[in-house]
Amino acid sequence: MSGELSEEQSSIFAMAADFAAQELAPHALEWDEQKHFPVNVLRKAAALGMGGIYIRDDVGGSGLTRMDAALIFEALSQGCPVIASFLSIHNMCAWVIDAYGSEAQRQKWLPQLTPMELIASYCLTEPSCGSDAANLSTKAVRDGDDYLITGQKQFISGAGASDIYIVMARTGAAGAKGISAFIVPKDAEGLSFGANEKKMGWNAQPTRTVMFDNVRVPVENLIGQEGIGFKIAMSALDGGRLNIAACSLGGAQAAFDKALAYMDERKAFGSKLHQFQALQFRLADMATELEVARTFLHRAARALDRHDADAVKLCAMAKRFVTDAGFNVANQALQLHGGYGYLSEYGAEKLVRDLRVHQILEGTNEIMRVIIARELLSGRDK
Ligand SMILES: Cc1cc2nc3c(=O)[nH]c(=O)nc-3n(C[C@H](O)[C@H](O)[C@H](O)COP(=O)(O)OP(=O)(O)OC[C@H]3O[C@@H](n4cnc5c(N)ncnc54)[C@H](O)[C@@H]3O)c2cc1C
Numbered sequence: 509m510s511g512e513l514s515e516e517q518s519s520i521f522a523m524a525a526d527f528a529a530q531e532l533a534p535h536a537l538e539w540d541e542q543k544h545f546p547v548n549v550l551r552k553a554a555a556l557g558m559g560g561i562y563i564r565d566d567v568g569g570s571g572l573t574r575m576d577a578a579l580i581f582e583a584l585s586q587g588c589p590v591i592a593s594f595l596s597i598h599n600m601c602a603w604v605i606d607a608y609g610s611e612a613q614r615q616k617w618l619p620q621l622t623p624m625e626l627i628a629s630y631c632l633t634e635p636s637c638g639s640d641a642a643n644l645s646t647k648a649v650r651d652g653d654d655y656l657i658t659g660q661k662q663f664i665s666g667a668g669a670s671d672i673y674i675v676m677a678r679t680g681a682a683g684a685k686g687i688s689a690f691i692v693p694k695d696a697e698g699l700s701f702g703a704n705e706k707k708m709g710w711n712a713q714p715t716r717t718v719m720f721d722n723v724r725v726p727v728e729n730l731i732g733q734e735g736i737g738f739k740i741a742m743s744a745l746d747g748g749r750l751n752i753a754a755c756s757l758g759g760a761q762a763a764f765d766k767a768l769a770y771m772d773e774r775k776a777f778g779s780k781l782h783q784f785q786a787l788q789f790r791l792a793d794m795a796t797e798l799e800v801a802r803t804f805l806h807r808a809a810r811a812l813d814r815h816d817a818d819a820v821k822l823c824a825m826a827k828r829f830v831t832d833a834g835f836n837v838a839n840q841a842l843q844l845h846g847g848y849g850y851l852s853e854y855g856a857e858k859l860v861r862d863l864r865v866h867q868i869l870e871g872t873n874e875i876m877r878v879i880i881a882r883e884l885l886s887g888r889d890k
Pocket of ligand 1: 597629630631632633636637638639640662663664665666707710715865868869870871872873874875878
C-alpha cells in the first residue's frame with residue numbers, strides 16, 4: 509500500500525482488509541457456485557460504516573472521502589470483488605439521495621440505508637439503450653400528486669433483493685434534459701422483476717430486469733427537480749467508476765498474491781516456477797501494472813474529492829486503465845497456475861470471470877474513451 513497514506517487511511521484500509529479476510533474470502537467460492545447473495549454479510553459491513561462511506565454523518569453515514577472509499581473497495585475486493593462491487597452500487601444510490609435529495613428524503617431514507625436495513629439498486633440501463641443512456645424511454649407521467657412510471661430497466665444489480673430503486677425516467681422532451689430521477693420502493697404496485705440472469709461472473713449478486721407497469725410514486729419521491737435526472741445519474745457514476753476500478757485493483761492484487769504463492773510451491777523441470785526468469789519478468793510487469801493502477805486511481809479519487817475541473821476526465825481514465833490492468837493481471841495470474849488456474853477451487857478463474865464485467869459496466873471502456881476524448885477536444889470544431 510502507498511506510503512502516502514495518512515495513519516487514519518492506513519487503519520481504514522486495514523479495517524476493510526480484515527473484514528474481507530474474515531467475512532468474505534472464506535465464502536467467496538461457495539457464494540459464486542451457489543449464486544448466493546449474502547445480505548447478512550452486507551449488513552455486517554454496514555455496521556462498520558461501509559453502507560454509507562461518503563454519506564454525511566447526521567444520517568448515519570461515515571463522512572469519509574472518495575480516496576478513503578477507494579481504499580475500502582480495494583481492500584474488500586481482495587476478499588470478494590462481487591460483494592465489494594455491490595456495496596459500491598448501494599453507496600452510489602445512498603449518495604444520490606444525500607447529494608441531491610431534499611432534507612425530508614435524506615431523513616426518511618438515509619438512516620435506513622446507511623446500516624443497510626434497506627438496500628438500494630441503481631436503474632439506468634434499458635434493454636435497447638445502455639451506452640446511449642440519454643436516449644432512455646422509461647416514462648414518468650405526472651398524475652395529480654403522483655407520477656406513473658412505465659417502462660423496463662435491464663441488467664439491474666441487486667434487483668429483486670433490493671428494497672429501493674433509484675430510477676431514471678423521462679418526464680420531458682427527448683435527450684438528457686428530459687430525464688428525472690425517482691426513489692421507487694420495492695412494494696410499489698406495478699413493479700416486477702425478471703429471472704436472475706445466468707452470467708459469466710458476479711454470481712454472488714443477482715442481476716434482473718425491472719419492469720414498471722404504471723408504477724405510482726408520490727411527487728415527494730422525485731429527487732431534486734424534473735430534468736436533472738441525467739446529471740444526477742452521471743455524477744453518481746463518476747464516483748462509482750472509481751469504486752469499480754478499486755474493486756478491479758483489489759481482485760487483481762488477490763490474484764497476483766495467489767500466483768506468487770503458487771510459484772513458490774510448484775516445480776517444473778526441477779525448479780520452482782519463481783526461479784524461471786521469464787516468469788520473474790512476468791511478475792515484475794504485473795506488480796508494476798498494479799502499482800501504476802493504484803497510484804493513478806488515488807490521483808483521480810483525490811481530484812474528485814477536491815472537485816477539480818478535470819475530475820470527470822480523470823475518473824473515466826482511472827476506470828478505463830485500472831479495470832483493463834486488473835483484468836490483465838488476473839488473467840496472467842490464472843496462466844501462471846497452469847491447468848490448476850482453470851479449476852475453480854484455486855480461485856483464479858473466479859477472479860478473471862468477476863473482473864471481466866468491470867470493463868463493461870458503469871460505462872464500457874469504449875465509452876470511457878468517448879468521455880476522455882470529449883474532454884480533450886472540447887471547444888474545437890465550433
Ligand atoms: C452484470 C451486470 C450488471 C450491471 N448492473 C447495472 C446496474 O446495476 N444498473 C444499470 O443501470 N446498469 C447495469 N448494467 C448495465 C451496463 O452498465 C451496460 O451493459 C453498459 O453500460 C453497456 O450498455 P449495453 O450493454 O447496452 O451495450 P451497448 O451500449 O449496446 O454497447 C455495445 C458495444 O458497443 C460499444 N459502443 C457503444 N457506443 C459506442 C460509441 N459511441 N463509441 C464506441 N463504442 C461504443 C460499447 O462499448 C460496447 O462494446 C450492468 C451490466 C452487467 C453485465
